[in-house]
Amino acid sequence: MKKFELQHEVEQFLYRQAELLDTRRWQAWIDLFTADGIYWMPPDASYKTWDGQPAIFAEDKNLMNVRMGRVLHPDAWSQRPLWGTNHVVSNVSIRKTGKNGDLEVTSRFHMLEMRRDDIRHFAGSYLHVLKKSKQGYRIKLQRVDMTNAQAAYDYVLQVWV
Amino acid sequence: MLKERNADLSRMVEPDRVRKELYTDAEIFEQEMARIHETVWIYVGHESQVPKSGDYYTAQIGRQPMILVRGSDGRVNVLYNRCPHRGNMICGDMKGNTGEQFRCSYHAWTFHHDGKLKNIPMMESGYAGTRLHRNSPELCVKRAARVESYRGFVFASLAKDGPDLKTFLGQSIVAFDDMCDRAPEGEVEIVPNCFRVIQHSNWKLFMENQIDALHPSVTHQSTGRAAHEVEKQIAKKAKAGEALSYHMLSAFATVTIDKWDNFQTINYPYGHCVLTGYMGLRPQDPDTKAYDRIMIRKYGQKRFEEIVGVNIHHVLVYPGLSVQSPLQQLRAVRPLGVGRTLTEIWHFRLKGAPEAIYRRSLAYYNLVNSPATLINADDLENFWKCHQGLSTDGGDWVSFARHHGRDIEEKGVVSSGPNMGTSEAPMRNQMKAWAQYMAAR
Numbered sequence: 001m002k003k004f005e006l007q008h009e010v011e012q013f014l015y016r017q018a019e020l021l022d023t024r025r026w027q028a029w030i031d032l033f034t035a036d037g038i039y040w041m042p043p044d045a046s047y048k049t050w051d052g053q054p055a056i057f058a059e060d061k062n063l064m065n066v067r068m069g070r071v072l073h074p075d076a077w078s079q080r081p082l083w084g085t086n087h088v089v090s091n092v093s094i095r096k097t098g099k100n101g102d103l104e105v106t107s108r109f110h111m112l113e114m115r116r117d118d119i120r121h122f123a124g125s126y127l128h129v130l131k132k133s134k135q136g137y138r139i140k141l142q143r144v145d146m147t148n149a150q151a152a153y154d155y156v157l158q159v160w161v
Numbered sequence: 162m163l164k165e166r167n168a169d170l171s172r173m174v175e176p177d178r179v180r181k182e183l184y185t186d187a188e189i190f191e192q193e194m195a196r197i198h199e200t201v202w203i204y205v206g207h208e209s210q211v212p213k214s215g216d217y218y219t220a221q222i223g224r225q226p227m228i229l230v231r232g233s234d235g236r237v238n239v240l241y242n243r244c245p246h247r248g249n250m251i252c253g254d255m256k257g258n259t260g261e262q263f264r265c266s267y268h269a270w271t272f273h274h275d276g277k278l279k280n281i282p283m284m285e286s287g288y289a290g291t292r293l294h295r296n297s298p299e300l301c302v303k304r305a306a307r308v309e310s311y312r313g314f315v316f317a318s319l320a321k322d323g324p325d326l327k328t329f330l331g332q333s334i335v336a337f338d339d340m341c342d343r344a345p346e347g348e349v350e351i352v353p354n355c356f357r358v359i360q361h362s363n364w365k366l367f368m369e370n371q372i373d374a375l376h377p378s379v380t381h382q383s384t385g386r387a388a389h390e391v392e393k394q395i396a397k398k399a400k401a402g403e404a405l406s407y408h409m410l411s412a413f414a415t416v417t418i419d420k421w422d423n424f425q426t427i428n429y430p431y432g433h434c435v436l437t438g439y440m441g442l443r444p445q446d447p448d449t450k451a452y453d454r455i456m457i458r459k460y461g462q463k464r465f466e467e468i469v470g471v472n473i474h475h476v477l478v479y480p481g482l483s484v485q486s487p488l489q490q491l492r493a494v495r496p497l498g499v500g501r502t503l504t505e506i507w508h509f510r511l512k513g514a515p516e517a518i519y520r521r522s523l524a525y526y527n528l529v530n531s532p533a534t535l536i537n538a539d540d541l542e543n544f545w546k547c548h549q550g551l552s553t554d555g556g557d558w559v560s561f562a563r564h565h566g567r568d569i570e571e572k573g574v575v576s577s578g579p580n581m582g583t584s585e586a587p588m589r590n591q592m593k594a595w596a597q598y599m600a601a602r
Contacts, residue, residue, distance in 0.1 A: 040534065043354050052520055054354040054508075057533045062391050066410065069387025070535055076383035078542035150255075152357035152503055153532035155541055 010105050011092045014128065018087035019110065021160060024121040026068040029160070031150030033061060034131050034138045039160055056149065057160065064160075065091045071159060079158060081116040089126070102140075109144075111161055118152070122161055123147050174596040176589060177565040178558045183553045183595075184363040187549060190499035193357065197480050197598045198223030201431070202316040202329045203310070204482045205229050205239055207351040207507070209313060209361045210211055213277050215258045215274065220504075221495040222319055227253050227305065229315060232274035233568065234263065239305035239317040251302065264300070264464035276302035310343045311347060333433035334572070336476035339486035342468045345459045345513030349489060352523075356506040356531050362478070363495040367504060368591060371483040371492075372436040374421040375505035375563070375583040380519055380543060384410055384535045409533060427545030428568075428575040432594030434587040448517035455513065477587070479594055488524040490530065492590045500548050506530040561585040 020029040033039070040050040041057040052059040059067065070076055086152065088110045096104035111122045124146035130137040144161050164340040170189070173180040180437060182189060203222045210218050211231040218229045219242055228251065242250050244265040251263050251272070262279050263272040271279040278300040281288070305317035309326035314337050316326050327334065341349055360367060370376060378385070388410035424438035457465045476484045481494040490508040497503055508526040510519050529536045551559070564584035569576045577584035 023423075043356070045529075052523065054352060054356075054523065055527050055532075056356075056531050058527060062395060063528075066388045066391045067535060068283070069390055070384045073383035074388060076539070077380065079383075102432065140372040150360050154359045155361075156358060156538045157533040158538055 006095065006097075007092070010094060010103065010130070010137070013130070014089050014092060014105070014107055014126070017139070017142075018089050022085050022087055025158075026071065029045070030061060030064045030068065032139050033142075034133075034140050037061065037062065037139050037141065039064065039139075039142050039144075040060075041146065041149070041161065043149055045145050045149070050143075056146075056157070057144070067159065083115045084113070085159075086112045086114075090150075102129045103132075103137070104128070105130060109161070117154070122157075124149070168376070170599050171596070173295050173428070177585075178560050179592050180558055181557055182269065184548065184551045184559070185499060186367060187499045190496070191365070192597070193221040193599060194556050195498065196601065197595070198496065199225060200318065200320040200323065200569060201480065202307075202318045202323075204478070204491070205308075205315045205317050207349075207509070208237055208310060208315060209350045210256075210353070213258065215260050216253060216256075217259055218256045219252050219254075219547075222305070222317060222494070225319060226250065227317065230263075230274050231425045232357070234274075235588055236275070237308065237310065237315055239308045239315070241303040241305075243279075243303065244270060245300055246281075252321050252382075263470050263569075270300075270303050276304050287449050293543055312337045329431060331433060332427075332429065332431050333429055333476055333478045335435065335471070336474065336478065336484035336486050336491075339468075339471045339473055339476075340484070340489055340509065340511075342471075343456075343487070343489075344511035345455050346511075347463075348512045350511035350512055352508050352510060352526075354507075356526075358504055358506070358534075358537065359497070360466060360502050360504070360540070360541050360544045361500060362502060362548035363499060364502040365549055366596075367492075367494055367502055367586045368477060368480065368483070370544070372426055372434050372587040373583075373585075374424055374426070376543075378421065380539045381514045381536055383539070384456050385412070386537075422580050423513065426577045426582065426584060428543045428577075428586055428590035430573055430594070432477075432591045434475075434477040434479070434590060435473060436475040436477075436582075436587070438474040447523075448515065451515055452518050455515070459513070477591075479591055485525075485586040488525045490526055492530070495577065500552075505557070561588040565589065 002023055017029070017032060020032070038050060039057055039059045041053060042050065043054055043056055047053060071079055089107055091108040093106050094103055095106055107126045109124060113120045113122065126145060127141070127143040128139060129141040131140050146161070173183060195360040199222060203229065205220045205222070206218050206229045211229060213229055214233040216231045220227045220229055228240045230240065232238055232239050240561065242252055244267065246250050246265065246268055249265055249267040251265055253266070268282065270281050273279050278295070281300070284295060288294065306318055306321040307318040307336045309316055311330070311334065312327060341347055392411050424436060427435045453465070456468065460468065473486055476486060478484065482491060484491045489511060490506065493505045495505060508522055528534070562585065564578060564581045567578040567581060568579055568584065568586045575587045576585055576592055
């Protein structure tokens with residue numbers, strides 16, 4: 001029963017993470033991270049660390065704030081067109097449980113992005129390193145491996161996936 | 162029809178403006194691929210991409226898919242990615258190691274790294290009495306007409322005649338000298354990751370934008386402002402130098418239009434260009450000082466000052482390469498169609514330099530050039546919008562008149578006037594080269 005509850009709690013957390021992105025509540029999304037939290041999207045699945053290597057995203061909270069500030073700026077030209085995303089998160093699996101309640105969780109996502117008249121699809125896996133805190137889980141690391149990470153990008157990624 | 166068009170071409174480029182069709186006409190695109198990209202020296206890759214025998218990378222020259230491969234003799238070859246038998250592509254992957262030979266996946270013809278035929282199944286029984294025999298040249302994978310490399314940067318030309326690489330590069334060769342000289346060992350090494358981004362516009366828009374000193378503070382202000390705000394927050398609590406990676410972003414807002422005018426563009430024959438200016442990349446933090454000490458030990462004080470004093474923001478090697486030598490990165494343009502262009506973005510390590518110096522280059526690579534870029538996103542948006550507008554009947558010309566008539570010309574080198582860094586001289590220079598190439602027979 002306890003295991004079931006934990007699974008449920010983690011799933012709810014991951015759904016909320018995706019929901020905040022899709023509803024563009026950027027500050028609330030950034031607040032999900034620990035003070036030293038990192039959002040990382042490696043260019044290849046073989047990468048072991050974000051540190052000192054090429055990365056599609058490798059952002060601490062400062063850089064997340066830059067990205068948020070930019071997206072909210074009225075003259076972020078590329079953000080002017082009608083734009084939205086839709087995440088579906090699934091296959092949630094708890095890989096490691098620490099003594100202090102910290103977790104390593106993997107899952108799969110599919111994100112549809114609509115921008116102007118174009119639809120793009122992105123899919124891949126999440127690895128979340130979660131810290132247990134009084135306010136609930138906080139993200140120490142969100143690793144995003146896209147299945148098409150090595151492909152040529154038709155236009156770019158504007159916000160977090 | 163085509164002849165008529167050629168006559169038209171000469172009327173399409175004026176000193177301070179060009180016809181919109183240069184960016185939208187599919188037939189002009191085919192001609193410029195043939196006469197420019199598939200004729201001049203095009204950057205293929207770096208020697209350190211293929212360190213071992215049999216290592217290969219595929220590349221694009223104009224419309225031609227090519228292979229860069231290290232031979233067992235240590236030499237670097239550039240081949241057409243096409244089996245001479247039935248035209249099958251030889252390398253289907255972007256990169257890899259082909260071992261001692263290329264082997265076609267269709268009928269098992271094999272080739273040496275230099276393209277020469279190695280073997281064909283049933284060579285004797287199947288081909289006796291036919292037009293083909295073991296030494297027929299048409300049984301070899303076609304090689305690029307000319308291949309030359311400068312300080313590890315490999316270029317190929319698909320035309321057998323033309324200036325040699327050094328003559329072609331002229332003074333734009335500073336891009337490679339500046340990058341390599343900044344390495345204590347005088348060499349750079351490629352980081353094996355390529356970001357590839359597609360823009361929905363003609364390739365010329367990319368080349369023009371790279372040295373358009375007026376656009377950053379307009380196009381990129383949202384990121385510049387946001388980075389500046391965060392930078393101020395960090396500065397309140399951080400030690401000096403810590404916010405450098407944000408400085409690269411905030412400079413897009415804090416360096417205002419009038420300040421960009423302090424920079425200068427220097428325009429060379431063949432359409433090449435240097436934009437001077439530095440974005441504050443010679444700070445006095447401990448990492449930089451440690452690097453400086455290594456460089457001084459290696460080169461001596463005088464030569465060191467010369468090396469780090471080279472004042473470059475961007476070098477354009479027309480028609481397909483943009484180099485930021487002080488940040489050890491380059492972008493190679495691969496036109497996909499008249500309204501579709503791929504850029505490959507690579508960066509390099511300075512051999513013998515401390516890790517911290519590499520990380521500075523890496524920060525710029527990730528923030529400005531990754532597929533999640535905070536900068537190029539708005540360029541790509543503008544490129545798309547330009548392509549939309551240029552495809553309409555709302556006007557016939559594209560203007561490059563800014564500071565026209567105020568350029569300073571000396572021995573074929575055209576500089577923007579004093580305090581005219583935002584001059585459209587580089588666009589005029591590129592179009593001059595374009596017209597010369599297109600008129601050549």
